[in-house]
Amino acid sequence: MDKYKYLIVGGGAAGVSAAETIRENDKEGRVGIISDEPYLLYSRVLLSKPNFFLGKIPFESVWMKKEEWYKMNNVEFLGGKIAKRFDATAKTLTLTDGTTFAYEKLLLATGVNAREWNVPSAKTADGKTKKGIHYLRTLEDGKGIMEQIKTAKKAITVGGGFISFEMADLLKLAGLETTMLLRESYFWEPILDSASAKMLEDALAKAGVKVIKNAEVVEVLGAESVEGVVLKDGTKISCDMVMCGIGVTYPLDWIKASGVAVQKGILANEYLETNLPDVWTAGDVAEYKDILLEERTIMGNWVNAKEQGRTAALNMMDKKTPFKFVSFYTTSGFGVNIAFVGDASSGPDRVIIPRGSPEINSYARIIAVGKELVGATMINRTVEMNAISKLIENNVDISAKRAELADPNFDLKKLLN
Amino acid sequence: MANTKEYIRNKEGSKISKVVVDRDLCIGAASCIAVSGATYELDGENKAIIIDPNAVDDTTLVMSAESCPTKAILLFDKEGKQVFPK
Numbered sequence: 001m002d003k004y005k006y007l008i009v010g011g012g013a014a015g016v017s018a019a020e021t022i023r024e025n026d027k028e029g030r031v032g033i034i035s036d037e038p039y040l041l042y043s044r045v046l047l048s049k050p051n052f053f054l055g056k057i058p059f060e061s062v063w064m065k066k067e068e069w070y071k072m073n074n075v076e077f078l079g080g081k082i083a084k085r086f087d088a089t090a091k092t093l094t095l096t097d098g099t100t101f102a103y104e105k106l107l108l109a110t111g112v113n114a115r116e117w118n119v120p121s122a123k124t125a126d127g128k129t130k131k132g133i134h135y136l137r138t139l140e141d142g143k144g145i146m147e148q149i150k151t152a153k154k155a156i157t158v159g160g161g162f163i164s165f166e167m168a169d170l171l172k173l174a175g176l177e178t179t180m181l182l183r184e185s186y187f188w189e190p191i192l193d194s195a196s197a198k199m200l201e202d203a204l205a206k207a208g209v210k211v212i213k214n215a216e217v218v219e220v221l222g223a224e225s226v227e228g229v230v231l232k233d234g235t236k237i238s239c240d241m242v243m244c245g246i247g248v249t250y251p252l253d254w255i256k257a258s259g260v261a262v263q264k265g266i267l268a269n270e271y272l273e274t275n276l277p278d279v280w281t282a283g284d285v286a287e288y289k290d291i292l293l294e295e296r297t298i299m300g301n302w303v304n305a306k307e308q309g310r311t312a313a314l315n316m317m318d319k320k321t322p323f324k325f326v327s328f329y330t331t332s333g334f335g336v337n338i339a340f341v342g343d344a345s346s347g348p349d350r351v352i353i354p355r356g357s358p359e360i361n362s363y364a365r366i367i368a369v370g371k372e373l374v375g376a377t378m379i380n381r382t383v384e385m386n387a388i389s390k391l392i393e394n395n396v397d398i399s400a401k402r403a404e405l406a407d408p409n410f411d412l413k414k415l416l417n
Numbered sequence: 418m419a420n421t422k423e424y425i426r427n428k429e430g431s432k433i434s435k436v437v438v439d440r441d442l443c444i445g446a447a448s449c450i451a452v453s454g455a456t457y458e459l460d461g462e463n464k465a466i467i468i469d470p471n472a473v474d475d476t477t478l479v480m481s482a483e484s485c486p487t488k489a490i491l492l493f494d495k496e497g498k499q500v501f502p503k
Contacts, residue, residue, distance in 0.1 A: 043488075045486045046444070057441055303448045330459070332463045380461075383460065386450050
């Protein structure tokens with residue numbers, strides 16, 4: 001039986017970041033990465049960016065690590081392999097093809113899946129997703145979209161988050177007539193407020209994108225390929241392309257069956273340790289104890305995945321390091337920049353400090369719990385993103401600083417001293 | 418090169434003389450800022466700009482370039498040879 005000192009399930013940002021960190025510290029221990037995709041590390045975030053899609057930057061830019069990196073660093077990549085179960089006592093892991101490996105330390109960095117549309121007629125009679133309906137998670141998905149963009153005329157996006165937003169920008173730039181459908185009453189509800197969302201809607205209207213809120217698709221027309229959709233209120237919209245960005249699901253069956261404690265994601269403490277000995281988790285799938293926010297949370301962004309991969313690896317090498325990091329992500333489109341920092345969710349204990357306003361086209365909502373900041377949402381104020389991250393990370397007491405936080409002309413960096 | 422911004426680095430003992438940000442590749446992921454908030458910042462177009470090319474040592478600078486999910490940060494040595502991405 002092949003034995004790995006460090007076995008990593010998941011070949012994305014978190015998994016590879018972990019492998020990289022391991023090699024920086026341990027040149028000898030055998031490292032293996034198991035991935036259900038056949039690809040070496042590629043940039044998942046680049047997949048929804050206009051410049052990439054429309055060929056403004058070369059396709060090759062998508063590769064983050066080439067074969068030589070894996071060879072030179074002696075990181076074994078087992079692509080196109082699916083993990084079936086593992087035994088935390090015997091310390092073995094088995095693939096669906098029957099191969100079993102022994103390990104000393106195991107990292108679960110398996111990420112999440114794109115949620116599938118639950119409209120029955122989105123599938124053909126034999127259960128396949130109709131042509132023209134796209135999700136975006138993998139390079140394969142991306143290639144399919146790039147191909148259809150060349151010939152499609154009318155597109156619909158389904159969903160009120162960043163996939164729809166970025167894809168709509170891209171579709172419009174490619175010259176397709178674009179309509180956005182969301183079940184919610186505004187974009188990113190309830191993480192953004194309706195005032196922030198209105199800024200986005202105005203930009204979308206200006207760009208000629210139709211937006212239908214509180215919309216639910218009940219039927220997908222077309223036998224093999226999508227020809228249109230029907231909404232709950234009976235409205236019929238013709239289209240030949242549908243982009244679905246309706247959230248994620250956490251594929252945890254085999255992980256749960258192997259004895260790992262899960263809730264929404266894989267449960268972990270601040271050292272990214274799971275309930276099982278010598279088993280860690282990192283990235284989109286990790287539901288970890290955030291010591292800065294003092295709560296259990298899941299973060300689904302690039303920087304979090306990279307940092308968690310790094311921290312998990314340090315802990316796997318007995319360098320006990322708590323994960324202490326404020327993550328964030330930004331998205332742009334239609335001339336609007338949006339940033340989410342830390343934990344931007346709403347709640348009864350949250351106090352929201354507005355900074356700027358929709359009227360000046362620059363509006364942030366800074367979120368405090370007690371004396372400290374926990375998160376922020378920002379529209380066209382992403383220049384301040386780093387300062388706010390630091391205020392959160394350093395647990396700065398802002399109880400006497402409400403006026404400064406609310407003043408859009410006050411330099412937030414001054415609060416960091 | 419299209420749509421790039423170049424920054425000269427003259428840090429004592431450094432092997433890197435020039436840092437370039439490709440604004441076509443930059444998507445505002447800001448992982449570079451996470452590595453070094455003293456070196457980078459986001460501008461009004463949500464792209465990374467360099468506020469101080471000499472703020473950190475070579476190791477940290479390379480880390481910041483490696484953290485970029487679109488490899489928009491390019492590093493050059495004194496002879497003008499690109500050292501990252503390799």
